[in-house]
Amino acid sequence: MQRSGGRPTAQDPLFQEGIRQRGIAKAKGRPLCTVNRILQAFRDEARIENLPRGRRPRATTSEQDMLIAAAAAVKPSLTSKQIKCKLDLSGSTKTVRRPLRDVRLRNCVPARKPKLSEANKLARQLFAEDHATWTAEGWSCVLFMDEYKFSSRLDQRQRI
Incomplete structure (x- = not known):
């Protein structure tokens, strides 16, 4: 054969x-x-097939993988390059990204929203207390609208 x-x-x-x-x-x-x-x-x-081949050994140990994931979980804004420098790892930034991908940590764009000051919080609380007893008739007179922010640039947000 x-x-x-x-x-x-x-x-x-x-x-x-x-x-x-x-x-x-x-x-x-x-x-x-x-x-x-x-x-x-x-x-x-007495074999006619090729022997199974092993994979290339990983550049990072399981302990280093856990440290990488922990560093990203503690401060999500760290880039893979910063994590590599912080943990003093050898290899490329892709070497750092693989363990992050294994624990399903991916880059994302953070939501941009204003930080609430004490004055904002107080104003919101007063509004809620003033309008807590409103009926459906009172709310029917209110016009609700969304606020949109338009941008001429495609990517103004930094990925983390």
Whole structure:
């Protein structure tokens, strides 16, 4: 039997018929070293498939991953470059972003809203207390409208 692409296997009829490795390599159009490696794996380990390959080891340890996630959770405005410098990590900023992505922390645009001063809070509370007893008839006379802020720039907000 032969695999797709004309790759020689140990179950190939050419091998079963006793044809030499050089002849199999020529018939399949493959280098002799490839045929030798495949047949040797069959003889030594009785396998005809490739061995499973491991992944490249991670550049950060699980402890470093937890520190990265903790730094981002404590101060969400930190960039991956700042986290890398703060924790003194080697590697690129993508190395820092991967653990953040694993714990589902992604960049976002913070909501821009005015900070409420004590005067604002007091005014809101007084308004709520004054209008707490209003009926539906009283509210029907009020015109509600949204305020929109238009911007000519597409991206004025900083991502965090």
